[in-house]
Amino acid sequence: MGEERPGGAGSGSGIVPAMKIPDDLRYSSDHEWVRLEDGRVRVGITDYAQDALGDVVFVQVPEVGAVVSAGDSISEVESTKSVSDIYSPVAGTVVEVNPELDTAPQRLNEDPYGGGWIFVVEPADPADVEALLDAEGYRALVDG
Amino acid sequence: MTDVTTDSEVANGASGARGAKPGGRATSIPLMGHDEEPTIFELSSPGRRAWSFRTQDLPEWSAEELVPADQLAPAPVVLAEVSERDLVAHYTRLSHRQYAVDLGAYPLGSCTMKYNPKVCDEAASLPGLADVHPAAPAHLTQGWLELLVALGEGLCEVTGMHDITLQPPAGAAGELTGLLLMRAWHEAQGRQRTKVIIPDSAHGTNPASVTLGGYETVTVKSDERGCVSLAALQEVLDEDVAGIMLTNPNTLGLFEEEIAEIAAAVHEVGGLLYYDGANLNAILGVTRPGDMGFDIVHMNLHKTFAVPHGGGGPGAGPVAVSPRLAPYLPGPKPVRGADGVYGWAQPERSIGRVHGWHGNALALARAYAYLIANGGDGLRSIAEAAVLNANWIRHALRGSYDIPFDRPCMHECVVSATTLKKTKGVKALDVAKRLLEEGFHSPTVYFPLIVDEALMIEPTETESPQTVAALAEALVRIADGASPADAEAPRVNAVRRVDEARAARQLVPTFDARQEATPSPSPSPPSGAEQGAEELKAVGSI
Numbered sequence: 001m002g003e004e005r006p007g008g009a010g011s012g013s014g015i016v017p018a019m020k021i022p023d024d025l026r027y028s029s030d031h032e033w034v035r036l037e038d039g040r041v042r043v044g045i046t047d048y049a050q051d052a053l054g055d056v057v058f059v060q061v062p063e064v065g066a067v068v069s070a071g072d073s074i075s076e077v078e079s080t081k082s083v084s085d086i087y088s089p090v091a092g093t094v095v096e097v098n099p100e101l102d103t104a105p106q107r108l109n110e111d112p113y114g115g116g117w118i119f120v121v122e123p124a125d126p127a128d129v130e131a132l133l134d135a136e137g138y139r140a141l142v143d144g
Numbered sequence: 145m146t147d148v149t150t151d152s153e154v155a156n157g158a159s160g161a162r163g164a165k166p167g168g169r170a171t172s173i174p175l176m177g178h179d180e181e182p183t184i185f186e187l188s189s190p191g192r193r194a195w196s197f198r199t200q201d202l203p204e205w206s207a208e209e210l211v212p213a214d215q216l217a218p219a220p221v222v223l224a225e226v227s228e229r230d231l232v233a234h235y236t237r238l239s240h241r242q243y244a245v246d247l248g249a250y251p252l253g254s255c256t257m258k259y260n261p262k263v264c265d266e267a268a269s270l271p272g273l274a275d276v277h278p279a280a281p282a283h284l285t286q287g288w289l290e291l292l293v294a295l296g297e298g299l300c301e302v303t304g305m306h307d308i309t310l311q312p313p314a315g316a317a318g319e320l321t322g323l324l325l326m327r328a329w330h331e332a333q334g335r336q337r338t339k340v341i342i343p344d345s346a347h348g349t350n351p352a353s354v355t356l357g358g359y360e361t362v363t364v365k366s367d368e369r370g371c372v373s374l375a376a377l378q379e380v381l382d383e384d385v386a387g388i389m390l391t392n393p394n395t396l397g398l399f400e401e402e403i404a405e406i407a408a409a410v411h412e413v414g415g416l417l418y419y420d421g422a423n424l425n426a427i428l429g430v431t432r433p434g435d436m437g438f439d440i441v442h443m444n445l446h447k448t449f450a451v452p453h454g455g456g457g458p459g460a461g462p463v464a465v466s467p468r469l470a471p472y473l474p475g476p477k478p479v480r481g482a483d484g485v486y487g488w489a490q491p492e493r494s495i496g497r498v499h500g501w502h503g504n505a506l507a508l509a510r511a512y513a514y515l516i517a518n519g520g521d522g523l524r525s526i527a528e529a530a531v532l533n534a535n536w537i538r539h540a541l542r543g544s545y546d547i548p549f550d551r552p553c554m555h556e557c558v559v560s561a562t563t564l565k566k567t568k569g570v571k572a573l574d575v576a577k578r579l580l581e582e583g584f585h586s587p588t589v590y591f592p593l594i595v596d597e598a599l600m601i602e603p604t605e606t607e608s609p610q611t612v613a614a615l616a617e618a619l620v621r622i623a624d625g626a627s628p629a630d631a632e633a634p635r636v637n638a639v640r641r642v643d644e645a646r647a648a649r650q651l652v653p654t655f656d657a658r659q660e661a662t663p664s665p666s667p668s669p670p671s672g673a674e675q676g677a678e679e680l681k682a683v684g685s686i
Contacts, residue, residue: 052596054573054590054645055644055645055648056645057645057648057649058648058649078648080644080645080648081589081590082590082593083348105649106645106649
C-alpha cells in the first residue's frame with residue numbers, strides 16, 4: 001500500500017460504519033493483513049484499506065515461485081482513485097496467488113478478509129509474523 | 145420545463161428570485177429535458193445517405209477490383225446510415241449535454257481549464273497558416289517559420305531557458321522528450337545513470353515517463369508543509385541519480401520555497417533538474433524555472449497558453465533547455481539565418497524526431513497569438529489573478545472543508561472532504577458530482593494521492609470575482625447540506641452517476657455496431673461479470 005496514505009477515518013462512531021479488524025489476524029502498517037495457516041501466510045488488504053481505495057478495478061498478483069524479501073513491492077492494486085503497491089509482509093517464497101482476482105477484482109471490496117486474499121507466502125522464518133501488528137496495534141494505527 | 149426549473153431551484157437553494165444572477169453558473173442547461181440520446185446507429189435507416197452525387201460521369205469501380213482480396217474485410221463494415229440533417233442534430237444534441245469551458249467555470253485542478261480567447265482561434269484560422277502543407281519548402285513558408293522561431297524565443301524568455309523544441313504534442317510527450325535529453329546528456333558525459341527522483345506529490349505521468357525513459361523511479365516524501373523534504377532528498381541523492389522531476393508550484397498548489405537548495409544539491413551530485421510545466425500558469429512573468437536552476441522545462445501550451453484542450457488534444461508540449469543540453473534537442477528545428485532568411489537545421493547531437501512534421505503547428509499558432517496578445521505585463525497579470533482567485537476560494541472554504549496545508553497557495557488549492565466523510569458520509573466524489581448539479585464542472589478529486597479525499601480546485605484567472613464567489617458559495621452549500629443522499633448525485637443533469645468501477649473492470653474500448661443491430665434473443669441477458677466477459681470475447685474475436 002505504498003501510494004495510499006489514509007488519514008484518520010471513523011473509529012466506529014458517527015455515520016461511517018466501523019472498520020472490521022478481526023482479532024485472529026496480524027497486520028502491517030501498510031494496511032495489509034496476514035493469516036498464519038500451517039506455517040504459510042495468506043495476505044490481503046484490510047477493510048480499512050479497501051474502503052480508502054474505493055472500487056478496486058485491477059489486481060496484479062505476484063508470480064508463483066517468486067522469492068521475496070519483507071517490504072518488497074510484489075503486487076499492485078488499482079482502484080478508480082489510484083494505483084497502490086502491495087508489499088510482502090515477510091521474507092519467503094510465493095506459493096499461491098488468488099486466481100479469481102483476474103476476473104473479479106471486486107472481491108477485495110466485497111470480502112477483504114476472505115475471498116479477497118491476494119497471495120500466500122511460505123515464510124523463510126515463520127517467526128517473522130510475530131513482528132507484525134496485532135489487531136489492537138492495528139486499530140490504534142487507523143484510529144490514530 | 146416547469147420540472148426542470150423546480151429541480152434547479154431546489155438544487156441551487158435559490159430564494160425564488162428569477163433571472164440571471166452574477167457568476168457563470170451553467171444551470172440553464174440542459175434546455176429540453178432528460179431523455180436519453182439514442183446512438184447514431186439507432187438513428188440509422190438502411191439506404192439513407194447524408195449526401196449523394198446526382199451526376200456521375202466517372203466510371204465506378206468495385207472494392208474487389210481495387211483492393212487485393214487478402215486485404216479486404218470479410219464483410220462490409222457496419223456504418224450508421226443517416227441523413228445530414230439527422231447527423232448534425234444528433235451531435236448538436238450531444239454537444240448541448242456536454243459541459244465546456246465556453247459554458248462556465250471549469251475548476252479542474254492541475255488542468256488549467258482557462259477560457260480560450262476566440263482571437264487566437266481566429267489567428268490560427270488564417271488561410272496563410274491553416275492552408276499550408278507541412279511539406280511545403282522553406283522558401284514558401286517563411287511566415288510560418290518566423291512564427292515558430294518567435295514563439296520559441298518568447299517561450300524561452302518566459303521560462304528563462306536557452307533553446308527549445310516545439311515538436312512534442314502534449315505534456316507527457318514533453319516529459320519523455322526531456323528524459324531522453326537527460327539520457328543523451330549523461331551518455332555524452334561518459335557514464336549512464338540509473339535513477340530519477342520524483343516527489344510523492346508528483347503527477348502520475350512523471351514516474352511513467354521515467355520508466356519509458358529507461359530509468360528507475362525513486363520517490364521522495366513530502367514534509368509536513370507539503371514540500372520536498374531537503375533531508376529526505378539528501379538521503380536518496382547519489383552518483384546514480386540522473387535527475388529530479390519537480391513541479392513548482394507543486395500539485396498541492398504550494399511553492400517549493402527551498403528550490404534553490406534543492407537545485408544545488410541535485411547539481412552537486414551531477415544530476416539534472418526537470419521542470420514539469422503543468423503549473424506554469426502560477427508563475428508567468430513573476431519568476432522563471434531557468435532562474436531557479438532547472439535544466440529542462442516542458443510547457444503545456446494547451447494549459448498555460450490557452451490552446452483548447454480536453455477530449456484528447458491536439459495539445460503542444462514544447463521543451464526548453466539550458467545551453468549545455470541544446471545540442472541534443474530534437475530536430476529539424478526552425479531557425480533564423482544570419483541573412484534573416486528562415487530555414488530548418490538539425491542540432492549537432494540531436495536525439496532525432498519526437499513527432500511527425502513540426503508538432504501540432506496550429507496549436508503553436510494559437511499559443512503565439514496568446515503570447516503576443518497579452519505581452520509580458522499581461523502574462524504577469526494572468527499569474528497574479530490566477531493566484532488571487534485560488535486563495536480567495538481557499539479562504540471561502542475554511543470551515544466547510546478540511547484544508548490540509550492552510551497557507552498561501554499559488555494557482556490552485558487542495559481541500560479535503562475527510563471530515564464530511566466521517567461526519568456525514570459524503571465523499572470527495574459525491575461533492576464533485578453535487579457540483580455538477582450546481583452548474584459547475586467538478587474539481588479534480590483524489591489527487592494528489594498524499595491528501596485523503598482530495599478536491600483540487602483551480603479557478604484560473606479567467607473567472608470573474610462574481611463567478612469565483614458563486615463557485616465558492618456552491619461548494620459551501622454542498623458541505624452545509626451534505627447527506628448520504630448525495631451518493632445519488634448528479635440528479636438533475638442529463639447524465640446521472642456513471643459506474644466508473646464497472647467501466648474499468650469490464651473494459652470494452654470499442655463499440656460494436658453489429659451487437660447493437662441484432663438484439664439478444666435471450667430473454668434474460670447475463671449480468672455483471674459474465675456479460676463483461678462475453679463482451680470482451682466478442683470484441684477480441686473481431
